[in-house]
Amino acid sequence: MALEVVRAGVRTTVQDLGRPGFAHLGVPRSGAADAGALRLANRLAGNSIDAAGLEILLGGVRLRATRAVTLAVTGAPCQIMVGDRFCDPGLPLAVPAGALVTIGPAVAGLRVYLAVGGGITVPQVLGSRSTDTLSGLGPDPVRDGDVLPIGPVTALPPGVDIAPYPPPAGSLRLRVWLGPRDDWFTSSALATLFAAEYRVSAETDRVGARLTGPALTRAVEGELPSEGLVLGAIQVPADGQPLIFLADHPTTGGYPVVGVVDPGDVDLLGQARPGTPVSFINARR
Structure with a gap:
């Protein structure tokens, strides 16, 4: 088949x-x-x-x-x-x-x-x-x-009338776990992260969702050696605009990661079109 x-x-x-x-x-x-x-x-x-x-x-x-x-x-x-x-x-x-x-x-x-x-x-x-x-x-x-x-069929499809699944949201509110490099950012930058509204930019693909909005200012200058990245990591390049890594993200990166989107919320970003508003809440609260 x-x-x-x-x-x-x-x-x-x-x-x-x-x-x-x-x-x-x-x-x-x-x-x-x-x-x-x-x-x-x-x-x-x-x-x-x-x-x-x-x-x-x-x-x-x-x-x-x-x-x-x-x-x-x-x-x-x-x-x-x-x-x-x-x-x-x-x-x-x-x-x-x-x-x-x-x-x-x-x-x-x-x-x-x-x-x-x-x-x-x-x-x-x-x-x-x-x-x-x-x-x-x-x-x-x-x-x-x-x-x-197509492989061999191993089971019959279930008898269902409808299988509810939430439609893509018009705006996203994502839970974030701070770290490992939140200490590289000023306290005002962390306050901005959880207070401001960002938007998904047109430069978004399976590798990551680039956001546009208020820049996050660093408390630590200089370069960071490349370190491991995970799904949902929020990396902040030199321009201060957050980048959230998705399914095809690299395994290492040299910009500081201010936090990680909760795994339960990453799928929402997979459906976010350019222009979608994004805000963050602290998962530890």
Whole structure:
């Protein structure tokens, strides 16, 4: 079984839950930018939650299945058609052999997730099928004409009427754990971090979400030796504008990290379009 890619859209990649555990080798985690949406799509398609699916930036994709399959679409809301039939997101969708599946433009958020029963079984690299856009590990981004292999179905899709999942938020309020380099910033800078409103800039991708807003001033001058980075780390370059690292972040960096976004909130950034307001709250309070 396979999915034939008729139209790949702006940027579509194969993603699972990533390849954690290799940071000491300089290999990023990667994986779905909105991991919760991919987990839900896999459950609806009858897969294990770590099966590989498609991460579709802003929609606009057409696929054809070579055999009858079950699909599920989650994440950014969009119009879905199977043949000439309109379908709902967040439900298992029965797709007959040869039918054209159309994923329309996302009306909110950034990333649509599509899971297929059996999962997409491109070759694994270090235990994952994820495309890492920073290091180049994993499969190439999906292109028109690609044929994506599908694994054997191991379970039936669940019998559900609806699977609620929060839509992309119009504004974000993110919990932050200060450190490890919050002592590199003035007390007024830390107060600004938790009082000001920032916005997601157009310079945002799977590597990180750049924010624009009040600059964070340093209390310590000079350079910092490169040190380890984690998902959600808020690095502050010389211009004082925060940069929040996402799925394809590097494993080390030389700018101070003022804090780390709580892991439970990182998925929200995976759906944040440029211009989305962002504010922070101290997770320790």
